Amino acid sequence: MSHLLLVEDDPDLTLALRMLFTRAGYDVSHAGNGRAGLREAYAEHPDLVVLDVGLPEMDGWQVLERLRDLSDVPVLMLTAHGQETEKVRGLRAGADDYLTKPFANAELLARVEALLRRSGSSATWASQIYDDGLVHLDPTQRRVYVSGREVRLTPTEFRLLNALLRHAGAVLSPNQLLTQAWDDPTGIGQERVKFAVLRLRRKLGWSDPEDSPVESVRGFGYRYRRPPNQPSGRAARA
Template sequence: MSRLLVVEDDPDISLALRLLFTRAGYEVKQATDGRSGLKEAYVEHPDLVVLDVGLPEMDGWQVLERLRDVSDVPVLVLTAHGQEAEKVRGLRGGADDYLTKPFANAELLARVEALLRRSAGSQNNWASQIYDDGVVHLDPTKRRVYVKGEEKRLTPTEFRLLNALVRHAGAVLSPNQLLAQAWDDPTGIGQERVKFAVLRLRRKLGWSEPDDSPIESVRGFGYRYRRNGGDA
């Protein structure tokens, strides 16, 4: 049975979500503000988080940011705002999906089921050999990454994304290819996730400036890892 964490401060919506998910066969944990939601996520390790944006104590964006620092748990963001900027903000922050209130129960359940399927199938069988090019040292077995000798903490998706890029060093990988290899999502839905994940990955590895980063954006095609700063 999959465990869901619902972080929602509206008592009526919270109750409705609990009934909906329980009847669908899920185990449901709930929190009514951002801080308690973050604490529940750390303690319970849910399979998916349904996260409202307008929360007291700590808003949904702050919760999402802190979750993404330590976890790759799928996050479905709920918000009353329908503007494109809010959707982009959610994707940029690492949300896996986005649904605007009011929503149909059937659509919400379908999105939750899809995220759980992708999450369950996201353990790719990477080669066990250690990768080391003098800049990046990546150990798939221990799930550790070092840049110039300094260890970097990555989420599972960020680790898979970097692994895909370095294992194909010199080759341009399209967003679809990276979705398939890092997210196990070959459909190409949600390609914007790749862009924002690459931005977060560069920042975590200490490559805030494009010229300093061996992860190169190839306009109109995708991304390429330049081994030791070269093209191959």
């Protein structure tokens, strides 16, 4: 039985969709806002997420961006806006499909079934342990080891390191790191990323920029350089 996560704040629509999906044979969980949706997604690892754009506090676009840092889980977005620009924005941001309200129940179910068939319910999640021989990071246990030595990090430092490791070799801009590492990046300046990276390097024992695997790329952002001749860093799910 496939597990669907419905992230929707309208109680009437939520009730209707839960009944629709349950009768169609799906296991359904629900979150009423974006932050709760992300927590539920991380904890439950659904096979598909049905995500409303107009959520309170953290809107659907922000939730989608965070979800894409966690997983390639299929995401079907629901919105009251039918403009072509909105649909293009959703697909470019990583949504797999886009449906405008009001919609027919049969069409919604057909789109859900199609997405599940294409994905094969094989979404990978960032709860996987990362280990490249130098750094071992366990998201479930919230533990980090460098060369076998455990390092205590703050929640923000942990998320910052996790983001860099998951995108090893790629340059992440300060704005991307703000989005991935800070619970509420609104109003937080890019300078804060710089100082957080400096603190992270010190804690990990990489104070010398020349020797640090976390390197600054002038004018672009930061990158984690995987140690040479080491594995890719992927491991079995925790």
